Amino acid sequence: MDQTLSPGLYIVATPIGNLGDITLRAIEVLRGVAAVACEDTRVTGKLLHHLGLKKRMIRYDDHADEVARGRLLALMAEKPVALVSDAGTPLISDPGFRLVREARDAGLAVTSLPGPSAAIVALTLSGLPSDRFLFAGFLPNKDKGRADVLAELATVPATLVFYETAPRLEAALCAIDTNLPGRTVSVARELTKKFE
Structure with a gap:
């Protein structure tokens, strides 16, 4: 690739x-x-160190205000800026959609570089049908919210993919068992690591 990057946003x-x-x-x-x-x-x-890179890092998440986004947009107008998540593809249950939308609205170049996604890796390992699937992100924290979302998804004729944290996993599995009876469940953790 050995060429100078154009100003804009690079989703990495x-x-x-x-x-x-x-x-x-x-x-x-x-x-x-x-x-x-x-x-x-x-x-x-840690990732940049592993790659032998020293870069200016700017903290950005969904709680970033318009001022923080404005500063990033101003920087992107003049220089190339990468947006990364802690793991996987940015914007997939991660912050960034507002930044992308505002960059596009400002006429800035936005480029996405494909790569790992935990949802896709988990789906391919599950043995469940993958020709039709719906990624639904994280279920709500509260029991009623979880039940409402699962009721909404009960008639979707596709494999459902969710993210969940370890402390909430048992409650989520119980809610799935109650609200989606008969559905086969696959749980994946530590994907691509030694104890996958």
Whole structure:
């Protein structure tokens, strides 16, 4: 790739576990950007260190206000900026859609670099049908909210894919058993890591 990157936003997928699961193009783009917008500078710092890169990191998440987004947009108008998540493809149950929307509205170039996604890796390992699936992100925290979402999805004729945290997994599985009886469930964790 060895060319200067144009100003704009580069959405860069990062490994979901195994640091070797990053594309050559992602490394080249990270090498060429002026800054990296990220959820957690500690997590992104580890990846950049692993890649031998020192980059300006700017914390960015869904709680970022218009002023923070405005500063990033101003930087993107003049220099290339990467957006990464802690793991996987940015914007998939991660922050960033407002930044992408505002960059597009401002006429800035937006480029997405494909790569790992925990939802797709889990689906391919599950043995469940993958010709039709619906990714539904995280279920709500509260029992009623979970039940309402699952009731809404009960008639969807496709494999349903959810993200869930370890502390909430048991409650989510109980809600799925109650609200989606007869559905086969697959649970995946530590994807691409030693104890997958």
